[in-house]
Amino acid sequence: MIRDYRLFIKDILDxxxxxxxxxGDMDFEEFVEDDKTSTAVVKKIEIIGEAIKNIPKDVKERYGYIPWRDIVRMRNKITHDYFGIDYEIVWNVVKEKLPGLRAQVEQVLKDIE
Structure with missing residues (x-):
């Protein structure tokens, strides 16, 4: 059975x-030093990128202001170049990009439900 793409959108939000x-309230140094947290965050970023791959093209085109391709590129870099991960970039994405992405994806979900 094919999974409904709305579930992938919910996976992104989750x-x-x-x-x-x-x-939480970690700073960058704590984040980098906490292997469990940094590894978990990277894994969730991978999941976000993988979920995006399962969203239909027409939906992504309708919400073209969301940087779908950039997110998938980041997922690909993390997945295929694990030893080259720049945790400063990961941290900046978490702190500066994810809140905006959340709002955008929540709007997509609201529109399609």
Whole structure:
């Protein structure tokens, strides 16, 4: 059975929620030193990118202001170049990009439900 793409959108929101809970009130140094947290955050970013791959093209085109391709590129870099992960970039994504992405994806979900 094919999974409804709305579930992938919910997976994105769930991953963002979990990332925010993992990081909590950590600062960058704590994040980098906490292998369990940094690894979990990277895994959730991978899941976000993988979920995006399962969202239909027409939906992504309708919401073209969301940086779908950039997110998938980040997922690909993390997945295929694990030893080259720049945790400063990951941290900046978590702190500066995910809140906006959450709002955008929540709007997509609201529109399609």
């Amino acid at each position: 991953s963002i929620d979990r990332i925010e809970k993992f990081v």
